[in-house]
Amino acid sequence: MAAxxxxxxxxxxxxxxxxxxxxxxxxxxxxxxxxxxxxDGHEIQEVxxxxxxxxxxxxxxxxxIDFYKDESxxxxxPTSEGEKEEEEKTGAAFQPSLWPWxxxxxxxxTSLTEMSVLLDILNVSSSKEKRYMVLDxxxxxxxxxxxxxxLMSKRRALQSAASVLQSGAERLRKSHAEIxxxxxxxxxxxxxxxxxxxxxxxxxxxxxxxxxxVGSRYMHNGVFEVVKSSDLTAEGEFLAQRGSLDVVxxxxxxxxxxxxxxxxxxxxxxxxxxxxxxxxxxRVPSGIGPVRSETYWQQKLExxxxxxxxxxxxxQLAREAxxxxxxxxxxxxxxxIITNVFPGIxxxxxxxxxxxxxxxxxxxxxxxxxNHVLEHSLHQLLRENHFKNINFxxxxxxxxxxxxxxxxxxxxxxxxxxxxxxxxxxxxxMLDQIIKQTKHNVLRLxxxxxxxxxxxxxxxxxxxxxxxxxxxxxxxSCRVIITxxxxxxxxxxxxxxxxxxxxxxxxxxxxxxxxxxxxxxxLQDFIMWQVSQHQISVSQNLARLMGWQIMSTSTAMGVSDLxxxxxxxxxxxxxxxxxxxxxxxxxxxxxxxxxxxxSQKDNKNRVILPDDKWQSVGxxxxxxxxxxxxxxxxxxxxxxxxxxxxxxLSSSSS
Amino acid sequence: xxxxxxxxxxxxxxxxxxxxxxxxQKQVEMMGATKSGNFLVDCETYQSNPQxxxxxxxxxxxxxxxxxxxxxxxxxxxxxxxxxxxxLLFEDLMxxxxxxxxxxxxxxxxxxxxxxxxxxxxxxxxxFIIKIGSVSLASNFRGILIEVEYCPCVILNECWNMMKxxxxxxxxxxxxxxxxxxxxxxxxxxxxxxxxxxYLDHFNNFRKAVSAPPPSR
Numbered sequence: 001m002a003a004x005x006x007x008x009x010x011x012x013x014x015x016x017x018x019x020x021x022x023x024x025x026x027x028x029x030x031x032x033x034x035x036x037x038x039x040d041g042h043e044i045q046e047v048x049x050x051x052x053x054x055x056x057x058x059x060x061x062x063x064x065i066d067f068y069k070d071e072s073x074x075x076x077x078p079t080s081e082g083e084k085e086e087e088e089k090t091g092a093a094f095q096p097s098l099w100p101w102x103x104x105x106x107x108x109x110t111s112l113t114e115m116s117v118l119l120d121i122l123n124v125s126s127s128k129e130k131r132y133m134v135l136d137x138x139x140x141x142x143x144x145x146x147x148x149x150x151l152m153s154k155r156r157a158l159q160s161a162a163s164v165l166q167s168g169a170e171r172l173r174k175s176h177a178e179i180x181x182x183x184x185x186x187x188x189x190x191x192x193x194x195x196x197x198x199x200x201x202x203x204x205x206x207x208x209x210x211x212x213x214v215g216s217r218y219m220h221n222g223v224f225e226v227v228k229s230s231d232l233t234a235e236g237e238f239l240a241q242r243g244s245l246d247v248v249x250x251x252x253x254x255x256x257x258x259x260x261x262x263x264x265x266x267x268x269x270x271x272x273x274x275x276x277x278x279x280x281x282x283r284v285p286s287g288i289g290p291v292r293s294e295t296y297w298q299q300k301l302e303x304x305x306x307x308x309x310x311x312x313x314x315x316q317l318a319r320e321a322x323x324x325x326x327x328x329x330x331x332x333x334x335x336x337i338i339t340n341v342f343p344g345i346x347x348x349x350x351x352x353x354x355x356x357x358x359x360x361x362x363x364x365x366x367x368x369x370x371n372h373v374l375e376h377s378l379h380q381l382l383r384e385n386h387f388k389n390i391n392f393x394x395x396x397x398x399x400x401x402x403x404x405x406x407x408x409x410x411x412x413x414x415x416x417x418x419x420x421x422x423x424x425x426x427x428x429x430m431l432d433q434i435i436k437q438t439k440h441n442v443l444r445l446x447x448x449x450x451x452x453x454x455x456x457x458x459x460x461x462x463x464x465x466x467x468x469x470x471x472x473x474x475x476x477s478c479r480v481i482i483t484x485x486x487x488x489x490x491x492x493x494x495x496x497x498x499x500x501x502x503x504x505x506x507x508x509x510x511x512x513x514x515x516x517x518x519x520x521x522x523l524q525d526f527i528m529w530q531v532s533q534h535q536i537s538v539s540q541n542l543a544r545l546m547g548w549q550i551m552s553t554s555t556a557m558g559v560s561d562l563x564x565x566x567x568x569x570x571x572x573x574x575x576x577x578x579x580x581x582x583x584x585x586x587x588x589x590x591x592x593x594x595x596x597x598x599s600q601k602d603n604k605n606r607v608i609l610p611d612d613k614w615q616s617v618g619x620x621x622x623x624x625x626x627x628x629x630x631x632x633x634x635x636x637x638x639x640x641x642x643x644x645x646x647x648x649l650s651s652s653s654s
Numbered sequence: 655x656x657x658x659x660x661x662x663x664x665x666x667x668x669x670x671x672x673x674x675x676x677x678x679q680k681q682v683e684m685m686g687a688t689k690s691g692n693f694l695v696d697c698e699t700y701q702s703n704p705q706x707x708x709x710x711x712x713x714x715x716x717x718x719x720x721x722x723x724x725x726x727x728x729x730x731x732x733x734x735x736x737x738x739x740x741x742l743l744f745e746d747l748m749x750x751x752x753x754x755x756x757x758x759x760x761x762x763x764x765x766x767x768x769x770x771x772x773x774x775x776x777x778x779x780x781x782f783i784i785k786i787g788s789v790s791l792a793s794n795f796r797g798i799l800i801e802v803e804y805c806p807c808v809i810l811n812e813c814w815n816m817m818k819x820x821x822x823x824x825x826x827x828x829x830x831x832x833x834x835x836x837x838x839x840x841x842x843x844x845x846x847x848x849x850x851x852x853y854l855d856h857f858n859n860f861r862k863a864v865s866a867p868p869p870s871r
Contacts, residue, residue, distance in 0.1 A: 399743070411726040412741030415846035417655050418723055 025051055059138050185228050188245035188297075192226060196301060209253070209305050211312070215389035218312040224249045224301065247297045249304040257307040257353035259314065261374040263438060265345050307353060313382050313430075314351040320431040330431070339435055342502070342518055347438045349378075377437050377473060381430045436501045440474045443518055444499050450520045451480060451497075454527050460484070460633045461493075461534050463527070474501055480527070482534045484635040491541045491635075493534040497523075528588035529566035535586040536569045538635045546642045548582075549574040557585065564589040576646050583621060584638075592634055594641070595621040656781075656805035657813055657844045659833055660852040661825045662859070663798040671788055671795045678786050678800070678824060679775060687777035693785050694722045695850075696771035697857050700752065700762040716762065717857075718748060719850050729850045737847045767792045770857045772799045781805050782820060789860055796860045799853070800824055811840040 025048035035043045052060060099105075125133045189205070192198060197208040210222030229246040314335070321330035321337050331338040335351040393406045400409050408424055416424075428436075455463035464481040471477065475498065482493040495508040504516040506526060516522040533555060543550060551574050556567040568587030575581070581597040597619050624641065631637035665674050702714040719729040728744045731737045738744075754760045772787035785801040802821055807813040814832055821829035832840070835851045 408726075409741075412728065412743075413739050415724045415727040415729075415739050417846075418725055421726055 025049055055138065056140070058136075059140060062138065185244045189226065192245065192247075192297065195298065198226065207247070207301075209249070209301065209308055211305075211309065211386060215386035215391070216312060217389060218308075218315065220252075220308060220311065222250075222253070222305075222308050224253075224304065245297060247300055249300065253304040253307045255307065255354045256303055257310040257351065259310050259375050259378055260348075260350040260352050261371045261378065261434075261438075262348045262350070262369050263341065263345065263371055263374075263442060264348060264369070309379070309382070310351060310353070313378050314349070316382065316385075317349060317378075317431050317434070320429040324429065324431060337431075339431070341435060341438050341442055345442055347374075347435065349434075371441070374434065374438060374441065378430075378434055381433055385430065437473045439502050439518075440476070440499065443502065443504070444476050446518070446520050447478075447497060447499055447504065447523060450523050451478075451527070454524065458531065461531055461538075475499065480530075482531060484534070484538050484633055486632065487538060487541075487635045491534070491538045493530060493537065495530060525565035525588065532566070532586040532588045532592070533569055535592050535634055536571050536584065539571055539573075539584050539586075539638055542635065542639050542642060543571075543573045546639075546646050547576045548642060548646065549576070549578075551581070557587075560585065561590065563587045573642075580645050582641075582645075592626075594624040594626060594638070596624050597621045655844075655846065656803050656807055657810050657817070658801055658803045658849040658852070659817055659821060659829070659836070660799055660801045660849070660856060661821060661829050661833065662856055663800050663825045664828070665798060671798060674798055675774065675786055675788055678798070679777075681824065682777050682779070682784050682786065685779055687779040687782075687784060690776050690778045690783075692722075692773065693776045693787065694720075694771060694773040695787065695853050696720050696769065697854060699765045699768040700748065701765055702762050703759045715765075717854055718745070719854060721846070721850060721853075723849075724846055727846070729847065731850065731854055735851065737850065739847060768861070770796070770860065772853065772857075784820075789857070791860060796863070799856055801849075808844045809841060810836055810844060814840075 027046050028049045029047045031045045031047060033043050033045055034041060121133070125135045189198075192207070197213070198205055199208075200206075205226040207224045207226060208222060209224055210216060210218065210220065212218075212222075225248040227246050227248060229244055314337075317337055318332045321332050321339070324330060326339075328340050335353070337349045339347050341347050392403055396402065396404075397409075405424075411421060411424070451463065451465050455465065461482045461484050464483065465478050466481070467478045468476065477496060477498045479494055479496050484491065493509060495506055498505040498507070502518050504518075504523060506514040506516060508514070508530070514526065516526060536553065536555075540550060540553065551572040553569070553571045555569040557570040560568065566588040568585055568590060570586070571584045573582045573584070579599045583595040583597070584592065585595075586592040599619065626634065626637050629637040629640055631640055663674065663678065665671055697717050697719045700716045700718065702716075704713055715733050717731045719731065721727070721729070726742060728740050728742050729737060730740065730744065730748075748762070751761045752763055768791075770789065770791045772789045774785060774787035777784040777786075781804060783801075783803040783805065785803075787799045787801070789796045789799055800821070802817055802824075804813045804817050810832060818829055831837075833852050833855075835855055836844075836848060839848070
């Protein structure tokens with residue numbers, strides 16, 4: 001509060017005096033602080049309560065209001081008229097008697113009034129018009145958070161969460177350890193059960209190794225037994241790395257086995273001599289040798305199953321070999337089947353089975369000529385057999401016999417003839433099929449070698465071979481192209497060789513078909529014959545180009561010496577002005593020869609036929625020595641020859 | 655399967671059937687034919703019992719034929735010439751239909767003494783198959799049927815002239831025109847059913863001739 005003006009002051013200028021309230025803060029405590037420089041050695045300090053903020057002040061003041069008191073003062077002044085009258089009435093009636101429920105009634109009444117007032121205030125304040133009353137939120141500062149307590153509680157919560165996680169991890173670790181633990185027999189058994197067929201008979205657990213469920217009809221039962229390995233090794237030699245489960249396979253299925261297929265060429269002509277009976281030497285490479293005793297059961301069972309499969313292949317082949325009525329009987333000796341594929345070439349199929357006992361025996365190092373392709377074919381054939389045994393074409397009518405093919409089933413309604421039915425019933429034995437494949441294999445190899453050999457030695461016309469990638473196990477084909485270097489695009493000869501099971505089929509350019517046997521000499525002769533014909537067609541082509549006239553050609557010349565194979569072909573050419581004649585003869589074995597007949601110009605004293613056109617009649621042919629000519633091959637030499645003579649004569653005559 | 659023509663070979667007076675067959679066989683062998691087994695075509699006839707078949711009051715006849723050339727099939731032909739080719743199991747069905755059951759008569763019954771068959775030698779000459787069969791009705795000789803098959807072709811018109819030449823050398827002028835059964839389908843693909851229809855035609859002719867005195871043996 002400032003007094004702008006004071007009448008006691010004589011000075012004309014007014015003095016400003018500031019009057020303000022004393023800073024009256026409440027003293028919270030008084031401290032006695034020791035101080036050496038103070039007169040009494042200590043000092044008294046006052047600690048004030050911090051001044052209240054506006055909102056705190058309001059709160060404090062609001063707290064001071066005694067609403068009850070105000071209400072009680074106003075008692076007896078009800079708001080509405082009706083109530084007032086009623087109040088007066090009841091007050092008049094019960095005032096003196098002091099009704100025992102009076103205090104209760106009064107309190108109820110008070111509370112009703114308070115509620116009404118509160119409602120009114122709320123109505124006013126929450127009305128749309130804010131100008132009469134505004135409610136301010138009363139804020140009281142939150143009490144100071146106590147850091148220590150908070151940290152404590154946080155720590156406790158974290159600890160409980162950690163313990164939950166740890167117990168869960170512990171449980172997981174335990175279950176994981178149980179799975180990995182090999183020593184649990186039952187878990188192992190479960191694993192075996194998932195991969196192999198097991199059944200319990202009596203106290204033992206037996207399993208099935210055989211291929212019977214996929215269609216095999218081999219009589220071996222292929223039973224193995226599942227045992228606890230602790231039962232076996234009662235002496236305490238329990239191996240830690242081995243599981244608690246062990247399998248006992250039949251002794252005849254122990255070890256490793258494979259089918260060795262070998263195509264041997266045997267020198268000599270007589271078949272009985274060529275049968276190499278001592279060939280059945282057991283040769284087991286170390287890779288598939290005996291199974292180590294500590295091998296895990298899965299490997300052991302797989303190997304035993306492989307042994308069973310190989311035995312089944314061999315048994316089937318041996319049975320078919322004995323039953324078959326081939327012209328040359330197949331030999332079955334011990335664990336070996338020997339059949340003659342071609343004269344001098346035999347196929348031996350050996351069942352190699354090592355039980356692991358003769359492991360230390362040093363086997364003589366033998367050159368293995370194992371044919372992996374044929375071994376694979378054998379496996380494939382047996383699996384096909386298995387498949388056929390149980391898989392029949394899918395939709396069968398209920399009335400039809402089981403196991404018939406669809407074609408056979410419809411044979412009646414389609415009225416198939418006897419021959420068609422016979423063809424249908426023919427089924428090839430596994431041995432026949434493998435012999436066929438072997439024959440094809442041998443034949444293909446031979447053909448390849450023959451063509452390559454000729455192509456390597458032959459220099460004049462060149463041989464090119466294109467093998468078709470579309471082939472099967474019993475058929476392959478290739479195309480051989482004969483070209484002369486430098487004249488490749490002008491003349492080329494080609495023929496296709498289709499290699500069958502035991503014969504070759506050759507189709508030459510003009511569509512003629514030749515059938516050749518398995519002897520490579522035939523193919524050699526054929527190729528040489530084609531080469532000789534190629535030379536003639538090159539000459540013919542060149543002659544036409546140079547304007548020479550072709551007088552005669554023949555692919556099978558009847559005169560001259562006999563060729564060792566095939567026929568010689570010939571070509572007779574006349575020079576553009578008929579003054580010279582060339583005769584070319586090309587034979588598969590005799591090679592190519594060129595003869596020249598020249599007109600006898602110098603012979604002027606002809607009496608009988610003096611005319612020029614008779615000049616060359618009766619003249620002798622002289623052989624041209626082609627080796628004296630320049631040129632890389634016959635075609636270029638001949639071109640030179642033709643060019644020389646045509647030019648020479650045309651210039652001289654003109 | 656090629657085109658087949660079946661013709662009856664007349665048996666001249668004063669000759670037994672066997673003699674004619676022998677003569678034909680000798681002739682075929684002279685042509686260079688090789689024997690390739692026997693053949694048999696047989697025919698049985700069933701008739702319906704009208705009391706059971708209500709829809710058609712008149713009797714129905716079903717001929718069941720077998721041909722050794724088609725060993726898995728059974729051919730059934732009705733009077734109207736409808737033909738059904740089926741599996742051999744059809745015979746089981748037929749035997750079931752011919753069985754009398756529970757006092758009722760069966761649906762079909764076999765006609766007694768109507769079984770007729772043609773059996774004989776089968777020859778192969780190049781692309782031709784020749785069959786010389788003697789026909790017997792209830793084991794009585796009735797006549798001779800000659801079947802010629804030309805294997806590489808399935809359309810009659812394209813090989814008829816060639817077959818005619820061969821047939822005329824054996825059966826004479828009756829092979830001037832193709833068999834009547836094949837007349838309506840000269841340009842369509844030949845089927846095994848056509849062979850059966852030809853045989854049935856001939857069999858019916860032989861049966862009709864039963865009333866006439868059988869040819870001298």
